[in-house]
Amino acid sequence: MQRAFQTSMFLHQPDIVFVLGDLLDEGKWCDDEEFLNHVERFNTMFSVPSGTQRHVVVGNHDVGFHYMMTAHKSQRFTEAFQSPTVGMLHINGVTFVFINSMAMEGDGCSLCAEASQSLNLISQQLKCAKEGFKAKGCDKYEPFQYSRPILLQHFPLFRQSDANCSTEDAAPAQEKTVAFKSKHDTLSQQATAQLCGEKAKERWAALSSRSIG
Numbered sequence: 001m002q003r004a005f006q007t008s009m010f011l012h013q014p015d016i017v018f019v020l021g022d023l024l025d026e027g028k029w030c031d032d033e034e035f036l037n038h039v040e041r042f043n044t045m046f047s048v049p050s051g052t053q054r055h056v057v058v059g060n061h062d063v064g065f066h067y068m069m070t071a072h073k074s075q076r077f078t079e080a081f082q083s084p085t086v087g088m089l090h091i092n093g094v095t096f097v098f099i100n101s102m103a104m105e106g107d108g109c110s111l112c113a114e115a116s117q118s119l120n121l122i123s124q125q126l127k128c129a130k131e132g133f134k135a136k137g138c139d140k141y142e143p144f145q146y147s148r149p150i151l152l153q154h155f156p157l158f159r160q161s162d163a164n165c166s167t168e169d170a171a172p173a174q175e176k177t178v179a180f181k182s183k184h185d186t187l188s189q190q191a192t193a194q195l196c197g198e199k200a201k202e203r204w205a206a207l208s209s210r211s212i213g
Contacts, residue, residue, distance in 0.1 A: 001045065002044075002045040002046075005045065005046055006047075009048060009049060009052065013049075013051075013052070014052055015051075015052060015053065015091075015092075016052065016053045016054075016055065016091060017046075017048055017052060017053070017054045017055070018054075018055050018056070018057070018096075018152060019046065019054070019055075019056040019057070020056075020057045020059070020152060020153070020154055021056075021057050021058055021059020021060070021061070021062065021101070021153075021154030022059035022060070022061040022062065022154070023038075023042050023056055023059065023061075023062055023081070024038040024039070024042060024061060024062050025038065025061065026038065026061075027061055027062040027063060027073075027077070028060065028061060028062065028063055028064035028065075028068055028069075028073065032076065035076060035080075036080075039080045039081075053091070055083070055089065055096075055098070055152075056081045056083050057083060057098050057099070057100075057152050057153060057154055058074070058077050058078075058081075058083060058085075058100050058101075058102070058154065059101075059154040060101070060102055060154065062077050063077055063100075063102060064102070065102060065183075065184065066102045066103075066105040066107075066109075066183065069102050069103075069111065071110065071111065074100065074103075074111060083098060084098065084118075085099075085100040085103050085111065085114055085115050085118065086098065086099050086100065086103070086114075086115050086118035086119055086122065087118075088122050088125070088149075090144050090145070093145050093147055094147050094150065095126070095129075095144070095146070095147045095148075095149040095150065096149065096150050096152055097122060097149045097150070097151050097152065098152050098153070099115070099119075099151065099152070099153040099195075100115060100153075100154075101153045101154040101155035101187060102154075103115035104155075104187055104188070104191035104194070105183065105188075105191075106188065106190050106191055106194075116194075119194070119195075124141075125141050125144075126146070126149060128141055129143070129144055129145070129146035130146045132146075151195065153187075155185070155186055155187050156185075156186050156187070157186065157187055157192045157195070157196060158182060158186045158187050158188060158189045158191070158192035159180065159186060160179060160180060161176060161177050161178060161179055161180055162175065162176040162177075162178075162180075163176050163177050
């Protein structure tokens with residue numbers, strides 16, 4: 001895997017690399033010392049040249065599914081990879097929004113509440129950017145050029161199966177109708193509606209670690 005990645009870096013020389021979760025084999029189980037060993041191994045295998053940016057999103061193998069995730073596991077991942085639970089990044093006029101999929105459970109826990117609050121703040125900033133930061137209250141934000149935000153997360157948005165997916169990396173025909181488990185294989189309908197429903201304040205172009213069909 002390391003050889004394949006480094007060969008790709010050499011051949012394509014990308015400006016940016018996004019890793020959409022599951023960076024670590026046992027991040028959800030290991031103690032802090034072992035966690036740091038996993039982080040060092042990842043950074044060695046997936047190092048990038050000085051002219052390339054690398055950004056990561058947390059996955060369930062890194063901190064556990066929602067029922068296993070703790071504030072400590074989430075915080076140590078954030079500190080190790082500078083990847084917040086929810087964050088916004090602007091690169092060459094393009095806006096990216098990072099989301100911890102496991103913090104989209106919607107059960108009112110502290111991590112979910114923090115994620116929801118951060119999403120609301122980002123939505124306000126995007127609305128201000130779209131209006132040129134001329135609306136009332138927008139002067140408290142640092143101005144940036146508006147672009148339709150690209151949503152980066154580990155889980156794909158809710159869908160019942162891969163039945164409607166036809167991209168090159170779609171599942172084999174015999175697996176396309178296998179039902180997905182909400183909050184495990186995809187975000188829940190509630191979380192998806194929060195991000196992309198009719199009442200959502202902003203629309204996203206969504207990317208996840210699995211095919212979005």
